[in-house]
Amino acid sequence: MSHGRGLPEASTDDRRPGSGAPALSVVVPAYNERDRLADTLDTVTAHLDAPESPWDGWEIVVVDDGSTDGTAGLVTAREDPRVRLVPGARNRGKGHALRLGVAASRGRRVLVTDADLATPITELAALDDALGAGHAAAIGSRAVPGATIGARQHRLRELLGRAGNALIRRTALPGIRDTQCGFKLFDGDRARAAYAASRVDGWGIDVEVLRQLRQSGLSVAEVPVRWSHRPGSKVRPLDYPRALAEIVRIAARSLRPADVFAVLLFCLMSMALYSGRLFDPAHRYLPDSMRDQTQWEWFFAVTADNVAHLRNPLFTDLQGFPDGVNLMANTVMLGLSVPLTPLTLTAGPAVTLSLVMAVGLAATAAAWYRLLVRRLVRSRVAAFTGASLAAFAPPMVSHAHAHPNFVVLFMIPLIIERALRLCAGTRVVRDGVVLGLMAAYQVLLGEEPLLLAALGMLLFAAAHAAVRPEVARASWRPLLRGLLIGASVCLPLVVYPLIWQFHGPQSYTGIEHNPRTFNSPLALLSFAERSWLAGDAARADALSFNTTEQNAFYGWPLVLLAFAILVLMRRRPLVRSLACTAVAAAFLSLGREFRIPLTDLTLPGPWRLLADAPVFEAVIESRVALICAPVLGMLLALAVERLLSAPPRTRWTGLAAVALALLPLIPAPLRAVDRTEVPAFIAEGTWKAYVRDGESLVPVPLPDPGDAEALHWQTEAGLGFRLPGGYFNGPYGEERVGIYGAEPRFTSNLLRDVGASGVVPPVEDSWRDQARADLAYWRAGVLVLAPQPHADALRETVRRLVGSPGRWVDGVWVWDLHGPGRP
Structure with missing residues (x-):
C-alpha cells in the first residue's frame, strides 16, 4: 500500500509491527559527540525505563557519522542490547546519518533527536499525543505559542538561523514555523519511506523529509516544547551556505512541472503581445499608446538621471522648465525605475520600459496563478485559465500599450493573499507587518491600482459578509487588527513621498479628466479593438475615449458565461460573493449617471457618491471595471475545476462553452511602427552650441499631451537640455487644479493653434512683447522647428514674432536667441 503520492511504499520485512518490533525507535546522529552522548543515552534510557513509561518496548539507534573521538566505542561499550550502533566509515553529514539510522530502525514510532538533547526527552509524550490525533509527524517546535526557550545560542548564530528559517518557509516549507528543530516524532513506516526517498546528505534533510x-x-x-541551547554545536560557519544550497535544490526539485509550464506560457503570451516592439524597442513605437510610450520612457530616464547624480528622485526641472515636475504626483513607478537605474543608464529607457512591460505582465499573470492555486482551486489547468483572464483580459491589454502601472500588478495578488491570512487570525502581527511593507512598495509602483484593489476587496468583503455572516464575525477582529498594524508600518515609509506629492513643488489638487471617462453599459458587452477575432475598432472607439482606456469590453459571451456560472454554482457562497463583486464594480464604472441602452432614460450612477471624495476625485471611473478581470478569472477557475471532475458529456460541453466565451477575447499583438527619426541637430549634439547653462531648448510648437516627441529628443540627448512645456500632470492657476501638461502661456497657445490649423495669424506688437516675456520666462536659448505638418506656417509665425527667418541647421530650423535676432 502506498503512503502518498511522493513516497515509496514502506518495507514489509521483519522490522514492521507485528514482527516483534519495538514501540519506539530513538535515532541519534552523532559526529564527535563523545563528551555529550553518554549523558544523553543515560537520560533517554532512564526516561523510557521509568515505571510510568508508556513504551512497552524501545530501542536507541546511534549513527556514528565518521567520528574521530571515540564516539563509536562509547556506544559499543554499553551492555544494553537495546542501544545499537550504526557505524559510518567517514563523515558525510547529518542527512546521510539520519537516513542510515531511520533505515535501521524497527519501531512503530521513530523519534529523531540531536545528541545534545536540547529538547528534553520528557517532551516526547506531547509529540506522541499529536500522532495519536492522526498526524503523520510531530515537530518539537520553539516557535508556536506555549514553547519556552531557556539558554539562547550566540546572537549571530540565532540571526542566521532565523534568516534560514524565513527562507525555508517562503520557498520549500510554507506553514511550518520551526523548520530546523532537532526533535521530531514520526509514524515509523512513513518515516522509513520518507527518509529512504530523501537525497540530501546535509542539514537540509529535515526540510526535505517534512516537505x-x-x-x-x-x-x-507543531507541538510547543521546552528548548535550551547546549554548547558544542557541530554547525560550522560553512554549513550555512551549504544548507542554503541544499534548500534551493529541494525547492527546485519539488516544483511541479505544471507550475513551471504555466509561467513559461505566461512569458510566451506576453512576448507574443509585445512582439512588434520587444526585440527592437529603441526603434519601434506602439502608435496606439499615443504619446504615453514617450512619456514613460522619459519617466524612467529622468529617474535614472536623478539617482545617478544623487538628486531628489521626486522632482525635476528637465520638463516644464522653469517650474519643473513633481514626479511623485506623476506615476513614475519609483519601485521599479529606481532599482532599474543601472539598466536604464546602460541600455536606455526604451529597453527598460519594454522589459518592464513584458516581464511585468507575465509576472502579474504568475502572481494571480499562485493566488488561485493556493487559495481557490487545486487544478493547475483551472488556475492557469483564471490567471490568464485576470492578466490578459481586454482592459489589461488596452493598458498594455503604455501604462506599466496598470500592467505590472504582481503585488496585488500578494496583498490579497496576505489580507486573507489576516482573516485566519493565526499570525496577525507578522502578517500585518508584511502587508504594510507590501502596501508601501505598491504605493511606489502605483497608487491608483492599490486604491482599486482596496475597493475591490472592500466590495468582496461586504458581499461575503452578507453571504457568510458567521465567517465575517470570526474574521473582522483579526483583520482589523492586522490592517491597523499594516497601516502603522506602511505610513511612516510613504509619508514623506505622499507629503511631497500633495504639498510639494508643482503639486496639484485633483485633476480634470476627459468628460467621457465612464463606461457605457454597452462597453461591458462589446469587444475591444485588440481582440483578435472579434475586435471592432470603430465600436470600441465610440464607446471609449482612447485606445489605452478601453476599461470594459469583456464581451457578451463572457458575461453570459459568468451568469451561467452563477446560476449553476449558486450554492457556493464564494461564487455568489464574487458575482456580487463583479456586478458592483461594473456598476460603479458607469460613472455619475448612465443612460439605459436603446432608450433616452438616464439614471443616477453610484459613482457620484465617491466622485468628489478625497483621493477618488482623481480616479478615472471607467477603470473601476478593471476589478472585474481578476474576479471573472476566479469565477472561471472555479467553473473549470468543477467541469474537469464532471461526467464526460457535461465536462466537454462545459469546456466548449468556456472556450467559445474566451476565444473572441484572445488579444492580437500590439501594433508597432518604425519610430520617427530624431533630427540630426539633436542626435549629433549640435544643440550644445546653442543652449547655455541655465537655459532651455524650445521646440516649435512646445511639447504637450498632443505631441510629446520633444521628450524623445531629450532622452536621446542624454537629458542634456531642459524643455518648457511637456507631457505630465501639473497645477494650473491659483487653485492649483491638476491639468495635463505645463500651465499654458500666450506663446505656447499661439504656436499650438498654428500647428493645428496651419493658419498664420496677424502678429501685433503686443504679441511680440508677450513672446519676448514668455521666452524670457522659459530662459530660452534656441527655438527649434522640426519638419512636420504646417511647418511653413509655424516658421512664418516665429519669424514674425522674433524678427528673424531662422537658419536650417542639421535638419531643423533654428532661431538662436543669443544673436541679433533675439527679441
Missing part, C-alpha cells in the same frame, strides 16, 4: 510528507497529503503537527 515530502506534506506533498504526500500527510499532516505535520
Whole structure:
C-alpha cells in the first residue's frame, strides 16, 4: 500500500509491527559527540525505563557519522542490547546519518533527536499525543505559542538561523514555523519511506523529509516544547551556505512541472503581445499608446538621471522648465525605475520600459496563478485559465500599450493573499507587518491600482459578509487588527513621498479628466479593438475615449458565461460573493449617471457618491471595471475545476462553452511602427552650441499631451537640455487644479493653434512683447522647428514674432536667441 503520492511504499520485512518490533525507535546522529552522548543515552534510557513509561518496548539507534573521538566505542561499550550502533566509515553529514539510522530502525514510532538533547526527552509524550490525533509527524517546535526557550545560542548564530528559517518557509516549507528543530516524532513506516526517498546528505534533510510528507497529503503537527541551547554545536560557519544550497535544490526539485509550464506560457503570451516592439524597442513605437510610450520612457530616464547624480528622485526641472515636475504626483513607478537605474543608464529607457512591460505582465499573470492555486482551486489547468483572464483580459491589454502601472500588478495578488491570512487570525502581527511593507512598495509602483484593489476587496468583503455572516464575525477582529498594524508600518515609509506629492513643488489638487471617462453599459458587452477575432475598432472607439482606456469590453459571451456560472454554482457562497463583486464594480464604472441602452432614460450612477471624495476625485471611473478581470478569472477557475471532475458529456460541453466565451477575447499583438527619426541637430549634439547653462531648448510648437516627441529628443540627448512645456500632470492657476501638461502661456497657445490649423495669424506688437516675456520666462536659448505638418506656417509665425527667418541647421530650423535676432 502506498503512503502518498511522493513516497515509496514502506518495507514489509521483519522490522514492521507485528514482527516483534519495538514501540519506539530513538535515532541519534552523532559526529564527535563523545563528551555529550553518554549523558544523553543515560537520560533517554532512564526516561523510557521509568515505571510510568508508556513504551512497552524501545530501542536507541546511534549513527556514528565518521567520528574521530571515540564516539563509536562509547556506544559499543554499553551492555544494553537495546542501544545499537550504526557505524559510518567517514563523515558525510547529518542527512546521510539520519537516513542510515531511520533505515535501521524497527519501531512503530521513530523519534529523531540531536545528541545534545536540547529538547528534553520528557517532551516526547506531547509529540506522541499529536500522532495519536492522526498526524503523520510531530515537530518539537520553539516557535508556536506555549514553547519556552531557556539558554539562547550566540546572537549571530540565532540571526542566521532565523534568516534560514524565513527562507525555508517562503520557498520549500510554507506553514511550518520551526523548520530546523532537532526533535521530531514520526509514524515509523512513513518515516522509513520518507527518509529512504530523501537525497540530501546535509542539514537540509529535515526540510526535505517534512516537505515530502506534506506533498504526500500527510499532516505535520507543531507541538510547543521546552528548548535550551547546549554548547558544542557541530554547525560550522560553512554549513550555512551549504544548507542554503541544499534548500534551493529541494525547492527546485519539488516544483511541479505544471507550475513551471504555466509561467513559461505566461512569458510566451506576453512576448507574443509585445512582439512588434520587444526585440527592437529603441526603434519601434506602439502608435496606439499615443504619446504615453514617450512619456514613460522619459519617466524612467529622468529617474535614472536623478539617482545617478544623487538628486531628489521626486522632482525635476528637465520638463516644464522653469517650474519643473513633481514626479511623485506623476506615476513614475519609483519601485521599479529606481532599482532599474543601472539598466536604464546602460541600455536606455526604451529597453527598460519594454522589459518592464513584458516581464511585468507575465509576472502579474504568475502572481494571480499562485493566488488561485493556493487559495481557490487545486487544478493547475483551472488556475492557469483564471490567471490568464485576470492578466490578459481586454482592459489589461488596452493598458498594455503604455501604462506599466496598470500592467505590472504582481503585488496585488500578494496583498490579497496576505489580507486573507489576516482573516485566519493565526499570525496577525507578522502578517500585518508584511502587508504594510507590501502596501508601501505598491504605493511606489502605483497608487491608483492599490486604491482599486482596496475597493475591490472592500466590495468582496461586504458581499461575503452578507453571504457568510458567521465567517465575517470570526474574521473582522483579526483583520482589523492586522490592517491597523499594516497601516502603522506602511505610513511612516510613504509619508514623506505622499507629503511631497500633495504639498510639494508643482503639486496639484485633483485633476480634470476627459468628460467621457465612464463606461457605457454597452462597453461591458462589446469587444475591444485588440481582440483578435472579434475586435471592432470603430465600436470600441465610440464607446471609449482612447485606445489605452478601453476599461470594459469583456464581451457578451463572457458575461453570459459568468451568469451561467452563477446560476449553476449558486450554492457556493464564494461564487455568489464574487458575482456580487463583479456586478458592483461594473456598476460603479458607469460613472455619475448612465443612460439605459436603446432608450433616452438616464439614471443616477453610484459613482457620484465617491466622485468628489478625497483621493477618488482623481480616479478615472471607467477603470473601476478593471476589478472585474481578476474576479471573472476566479469565477472561471472555479467553473473549470468543477467541469474537469464532471461526467464526460457535461465536462466537454462545459469546456466548449468556456472556450467559445474566451476565444473572441484572445488579444492580437500590439501594433508597432518604425519610430520617427530624431533630427540630426539633436542626435549629433549640435544643440550644445546653442543652449547655455541655465537655459532651455524650445521646440516649435512646445511639447504637450498632443505631441510629446520633444521628450524623445531629450532622452536621446542624454537629458542634456531642459524643455518648457511637456507631457505630465501639473497645477494650473491659483487653485492649483491638476491639468495635463505645463500651465499654458500666450506663446505656447499661439504656436499650438498654428500647428493645428496651419493658419498664420496677424502678429501685433503686443504679441511680440508677450513672446519676448514668455521666452524670457522659459530662459530660452534656441527655438527649434522640426519638419512636420504646417511647418511653413509655424516658421512664418516665429519669424514674425522674433524678427528673424531662422537658419536650417542639421535638419531643423533654428532661431538662436543669443544673436541679433533675439527679441
